[in-house]
Amino acid sequence: MRMAKVSDQEILNGLMSVFRSKGYDGASLNELADATGLKKASLYHRFPGGKKEMTSAVLDFMESWINNKVYKVLSDSQVAPAERLQEALVNINAVYNEGREVCLYRSLSMDTGMALFGEKIEKGINQWLESFSILGRAVGQDEDAAMQKAKQTFIEIQGSLVLSKAMNSTEPFQKAIQQTTMRYKI
Template sequence: MRIAKVSDQEMLNGLMSVFRAKGYDGASLNELAEATGLKKASLYHRFPGGKKEMTDAVLDYMEGWVHGQIYAVLTDTGKHPAQRLDEALNNLSAVYNGGKEVCLYRSLSMDTGMALFGEKIEQGINQWLAAFVALGKAQKFDDAKAEALAKQAFIEVQGSLVLSKAMDTTEPFKNTLKTIKERYINT
């Protein structure tokens, strides 16, 4: 019998889906193994440090995603700020499945997750904020306004994800992305 191969990306996406849904404390080894398509023994072979090492890997993966899909996009001076923003908002929509998924940082910022991964969560959020600050500065906003808008955008995205989940509709998330675009482009 041939052993099924699971790519690193498939595995990390599977792990991330469980951590998003359950947080660190709620994620069981059975759920993590099932989401990756691996047996528990294979999962432990790849992550001898167990669930903590899996979470670290998922956070590293997400940090790379934020860097490539948000930070690099919003700080790309070779593109017009409106084009950068469109691309970054499309990337946000994709990672949150149009508003159907919750944020990994939010899910892991509860209970044990924050104690274990608070520094990585803070780094990821700060990279996200820095990207939006850079966009604000490209739009000629002063430092204070650029920082305030970046924080507001983050708060609104997170809040809209919670509201979308609670109301079982993606409209709050979609409307938030439109509002962010209008705020940056029409201000």
């Protein structure tokens, strides 16, 4: 009997879930295979570079997601700033499962993950910051204020994910989303 084909999207989502919860060092090949629905041999066939290549693929996927769901949305000058922010926050809420998921960058910024992927992590965070800075400038903030508010937004959203996980409650994350809305109110 032939096994059902597993899509690239399913594989990346499975890998991401393990890396989010375990980080790079804590993620075992057995857990990665289980999360993708593949046997280890099939996983290695798709990712001959092993766990490092899997992590790189997940980070590339996250970079693409930020570009499409945050950067392009927040920088679209054809759309009113309030609408841009609303759409971006809906996307952010979805990627973090309303505050139930931790940030991939946080999980991979420990130990070996940072040593191997620090440049990719930094690029993704900078893209996030630039996105919110563009929005800030669109609502009349000067360049410095826009970047400071972008950094504060990142800190609050990421910090709220840690707090939400620790408290087993999505309330801190949802409050951070609301605070972000207020920060960019016109």
